[in-house]
Structures are given as C-alpha cells and as structure tokens.
Amino acid sequence: MARRGRPGRDKGKGADRAATGGAEAKGRQGSGRGAGRGERETVSRPVGGGVAELLPDRERPHGWTLLIDGAPQSHVDLDDPTHLSFAYQRRLGHIIDLAAPPLQPLHVLHLGGGAFTLARYTAANRPRSTQQIVDLDAPLTQFVRDHLPLDPQARVRVRAADAREGLGRFPDGWADLVIADVFSGARTPAHLTSAEFLGEVRRVLKPEGTYAANLADGPPLAHLRGQVATAGTVFPELALAADPVVWRGRRFGNAVLLASALPLPVAEFTRRVASDPHPGRVEHGRALTDFTGGAAVVTDASAKPSPAPPPSVFENP
Numbered sequence: 001m002a003r004r005g006r007p008g009r010d011k012g013k014g015a016d017r018a019a020t021g022g023a024e025a026k027g028r029q030g031s032g033r034g035a036g037r038g039e040r041e042t043v044s045r046p047v048g049g050g051v052a053e054l055l056p057d058r059e060r061p062h063g064w065t066l067l068i069d070g071a072p073q074s075h076v077d078l079d080d081p082t083h084l085s086f087a088y089q090r091r092l093g094h095i096i097d098l099a100a101p102p103l104q105p106l107h108v109l110h111l112g113g114g115a116f117t118l119a120r121y122t123a124a125n126r127p128r129s130t131q132q133i134v135d136l137d138a139p140l141t142q143f144v145r146d147h148l149p150l151d152p153q154a155r156v157r158v159r160a161a162d163a164r165e166g167l168g169r170f171p172d173g174w175a176d177l178v179i180a181d182v183f184s185g186a187r188t189p190a191h192l193t194s195a196e197f198l199g200e201v202r203r204v205l206k207p208e209g210t211y212a213a214n215l216a217d218g219p220p221l222a223h224l225r226g227q228v229a230t231a232g233t234v235f236p237e238l239a240l241a242a243d244p245v246v247w248r249g250r251r252f253g254n255a256v257l258l259a260s261a262l263p264l265p266v267a268e269f270t271r272r273v274a275s276d277p278h279p280g281r282v283e284h285g286r287a288l289t290d291f292t293g294g295a296a297v298v299t300d301a302s303a304k305p306s307p308a309p310p311p312s313v314f315e316n317p
Contacts, residue, residue, distance in 0.1 A: 043147055047140040048136065050069035051068070053070075054066055054148070057075070063083075063085075064115070081123070092118055098268060098269060108177045111181065112183070113134075113158060116148070132159065133158040135163075168200060175205050176205075180192065187305040190303040191300065191303060193298050193306065195299055198235070208260075210258065211260065217246075219252075220249055223306050224255055227257065228292050229294075239259075240282065241273045241280045
C-alpha cells in the first residue's frame with residue numbers, strides 16, 4: 001500500500017496481489033531495458049489481483065513502478081537493483097543486510113513476489129544466494145518477467161502457489177530468511193496471520209534464521225497488536241519498525257515485523273531505520289510487549305484478513 005505519486009515519496013505497500021487470472025497486455029510492448037527515457041510508456045495487463053501497470057520513473061531511465069488497480073506496489077530500477085524506493089522495502093532491505101555478514105550468500109524464501117524487488121536486491125548484494133519466490137498470481141509473475149526480466153545470473157526460482165501451501169513444501173531448516181509480503185485485494189489473507197502459519201515459518205527457518213513481514217494497519221492498530229502478540233508465541237525475539245504517525249495511530253500505513261529465535265541486531269536496525277529518507281521508529285522488548293496491550297493470539301480458527309485501507313491512502317498527498 002502506497003500513496004499515489006512518485007516512488008520516492010511513497011510510504012509503502014499494503015495492497016498487493018490476489019490469486020489467478022490473466023489476459024493480453026495492452027499499451028506499448030518492449031518497454032524494458034532497451035527503451036529510452038523519452039520513449040517509454042505505461043504498460044498494463046489484467047492479472048489475478050486486478051489490472052497491473054508498469055509506470056516509467058521519470059527520474060530513472062530504467063526505473064519502473066508496479067501498480068495493481070492504481071495502488072503502487074513496488075519499484076524496480078533495472079540499472080540499480082540495490083535502489084529501494086519505498087519505505088517498507090528499505091526496511092526489509094536493512095533486514096537482508098543484517099541477516100548475515102556482508103556478501104555471505106543466503107537461502108531466502110519470499111512469500112509474495114511483486115516486481116521481485118527484494119529478490120533483485122538480495123542477488124545484487126549477496127551474490128550466489130539461493131532464492132525462492134512463492135506467488136499465487138501467475139499472470140502477474142509473467143507480466144513482470146516479460147517487462148522487468150531478472151538477471152539471468154541470479155539464482156531465483158518462482159513458484160505459482162498459495163503462500164502457505166508453498167511454505168509447506170519446503171524442508172525443515174531450509175531458509176536463512178523468510179520474507180512475507182502477501183496481500184489480496186489490499187488485505188493480508190486470514191490464513192497468513194495465524195500462529196499456525198508462523199509455526200510453519202519457524203519450521204522452515206534454520207535455528208538462527210530470521211522472519212520479516214510487511215504488515216499494514218490503521219487506527220486503532222488492533223490488527224498490528226494481534227500480529228505482534230501472535231508472533232511472540234512462536235519467536236522469542238521481536239522488533240517492529242513503522243513511521244511515527246503509524247505508531248501514534250494517526251494514519252493507515254505499513255509496519256515491518258522482524259522475528260527470530262536468537263537475539264536480533266536491534267541497535268543497528270534502529271539506526272538504519274531512523275536514518276532513512278522517511279525516518280521510522282523501532283520498538284522491541286518491553287515497549288513492544290506493552291504495545292500489544294494484551295491482544296489475543298490469532299489462530300486459524302479466529303483469523304481474519306487485515307483491515308482494508310481507507311480510500312484516502314491511495315490519494316495524492
């Protein structure tokens with residue numbers, strides 16, 4: 001979920017892909033790496049989650065913003081895959097950076113693919129990493145592949161499957177890092193919010209592995225509190241990053257959850273989030289426990305989708 005406007009001004013994502021579908025592309029084809037700055041045009045195609053569009057970035061010759069039904073989802077610069085334009089993606093990028101010593105390859109599982117922005121980032125910063133993307137929207141995946149091709153040297157495999165179903169196919173202890181960024185119709189599906197789901201995540205992680213999730217909520221932050229409380233039953237170490245206005249319950253927005261069985265690099269994560277172009281705040285420990293306010297743990301039996309963002313979230317500031 002991000003406000004409309006230039007990617008550099010966006011706040012993040014809370015509305016993402018859905019399930020299936022697909023049709024013919026319309027608009028100009030061949031608008032990838034070979035197109036010039038003045039020649040590129042918007043490309044669109046119906047996909048499972050609605051109508052996908054790729055808008056050229058006027059400030060970056062090979063930069064593109066992915067939108068679904070008009071809501072900005074992701075940004076990619078084919079010339080510089082280490083550039084992360086959206087705030088929530090930068091915070092996830094910090095987690096990728098801190099997951100292991102620099103340049104060390106990782107096994108990364110991405111639940112939700114979007115424009116493959118974080119997989120590209122990982123491949124650029126951690127060569128020889130092995131990455132798997134699970135995304136239910138196969139037409140969207142093909143649309144992205146057609147217009148924003150992955151580096152053929154990147155070791156990235158994409159599976160068309162439901163996130164939880166795909167997660168269940170991975171062996172125990174496979175992943176160094178699991179990143180969940182899954183939305184359907186601007187809401188996180190209910191079955192990806194429960195303790196049982198997080199139990200599967202922990203099974204797939206190595207003992208020292210890290211889980212990161214892009215969450216979205218607004219006042220009174222009941223969903224976010226419940227997600228933190230639920231994660232706390234599976235992972236003993238937690239941290240949460242969000243914009244100050246989201247923390248204060250003044251605006252619907254994104255929060256990035258970081259979880260592990262082992263101590264987290266909270267101090268460095270906090271420093272990086274605070275120094276972003278859109279500075280955020282990180283809470284952990286007792287302060288994060290207090291934030292949950294005794295929220296109930298979410299189970300498969302009680303799970304609900306995350307709340308839908310208000311229409312104003314997608315309006316120009």
